[in-house]
Amino acid sequence: MSPASRAVLDLGSLGLDRGGDVLLRRALAALPANHEVEVRGSSPDLALHLGALCRAGGHALCEGASGLVVRRGTATDARWAGATRAGRADARVSGAVDEHPSARWGVAARGALVEAGAPAFDFTLSDKDEVWADEAAGLYAQAAAVQWDPATAIAWGTPFELSDELEDAIVQIMTYLIENETAALQVPARFLGRIHPHFREVMQLLAIQAADEARHIEVFTRRALLRRSQLGLSSAGGQASLLTLFEEPDFALASFLLSVLGEGTFLSLLWFLHEHAPDPITKDVVRLAAQDEARHVSFGLAHLGRHLARDPSLYRRLALAVERRHDALRDTAGLNGEVWDALVVVAAGSLLPADVERGHGAVVALSQQMSDKRARRLERLGFAAAEARALSDLHTRNFM
């Protein structure tokens, strides 16, 4: 290469140990392999360090009459020769989200150029059909925009008067809600670590759902302890029902049981509590929780709807999952009796027989409404009306 056609990098007084190496790499990157750059500069260690850098980088250093000349080696090109682009960052671009992302893309950002030879990660949920929903990005954005601070979103100091019976009923309901929200946090979180990060929006949405549940647990606990030093009862039957969610290893089935059927049912419960809340603080905590839960249900419906459209055999598996769970819980008590009673008392507003009768009627109506809405969600997923009704009736008596 003639000196005239050679690139020149003038570092001035900048040493290769003080950032000059960055400029050298950029100058070399701009050249094809075996092309040369003349390096000029007044740093006393320039030649010394250039020798060490060239040796480590696979470049040749030619010292001669024309100064320090570096001939670019092939190692940098060789490193990136087999690299692949891991989809595209913007999910809206056609083909951006791969159907089966490579295990070797690992935790690389979607859209990054990934060096060949990266280790394979063991993400077991790596098929787009299993986890993806186009709605995930929008739901995540919505969730991020409406995150609320438990310390300030609720006016904890608002004065109110409540009878002991009603306060006890609220404490029991809060105890029950905490238990169920703990399951709603942990069950998806167990899948979160198995989802290929290529499905970034789904990963983000599940993460923010977990954060939602963490806040719900906090505000329910705080409400329960507002005027009591202890929480209420936790029944073996209720826990048995929730355990079946933890024991479901399939993401589609677990998310069907939890998000569509469980959290869907919970939505009715939370709005029921909002309607009958005997104090402003209970009213606020259940309202805020219900708004979050609605997004969780929406995502469950969206990704299962997409999955079912691509794999109709999933219908049968979903139905079997409901039946299996029902069979497993056949001999358990279902809803904690104290929770049922507490709901009746809260809806009644007092222990006067006439009020209790009205409260009881309201809770029975709530159960019916829960069942109707479950059936409607199942129909939205494409189940025939009769099957939707039958499956809805098999749902756990524990609501979640």
Add this chain to the structure above:
Amino acid sequence: MNTLLLGAVAYDPKVVTIWDGFRSYFAKHGLDLDYVLFSNYERQVLAHLAGHVHVAWSSPLAWLQVERAAAVRGRTARAIAMRDTDRDLTSVIVAQRSVATLGELKGKRVAVGAADSPQATMIPLEHLAANGLVAGRDFEVVYHDVLVGKHGDHIGGERDAAKALASGAVDAACLLDGNHLAFSRDGTLAAGKTHVVAQTARYDHCNFTVLDDAPPQLVARFESLLSAMRYDDAEVRPLMDLEGLKAWAPGRTSGYATLAASCERFGSLKPLLDQAARELPVRA
């Protein structure tokens, strides 16, 4: 004999990863290679001479040790391959700003790495001696004996020497050129506080060594598979990165003259040669 046995020194836990990886690579290409790790180069040299391994990954000092001990026994050693990064290294003597020239090190304290480190001790001390400054007579040597027996493969001693310079505990320190760059870049040596007062002549570093009784076909296959390793092969690139090379180069022995002169001057080969005489007596 269908297995090629290779000896290497375990100077760092990553050595196991490296040789397991190389072993898989060779197995995939039909060469059964197994490796034996030694805690120090001297034991590896003796095992090599005793025929326990066929190929040894030798430090420059280990190369001189095995070559000389083999010659005593009428045998020959051959360097068959080395990393591209084993060629044309230099070391530097870095001093406080108050020391303007090499000559001003007289009566001063000079930090070096481990006593058996070619790059951080033996070659720089030879350079100083060739310039009229003999260690112990003209200046005090401050050793940083981290993992003696590893021949300076462990960077710890060299870093300690640089730290001693930075703290003002010594007047100068001897470092590999690449480590001078690394320690300047990471701030171990603060900008402008020290300066290079001498740079040694170029020298070579490690090589794969065989003795004249190594199985020729296995060694030939080993050489050919080594040279076939390519940096654009994603399977072997991580191993090449760990071992610090972009390509394997043919072995050459022209780059060990300064170290040989140092050994001659300081009698550095004698302990190993004496040990070999005791453990592996030369038959009349």
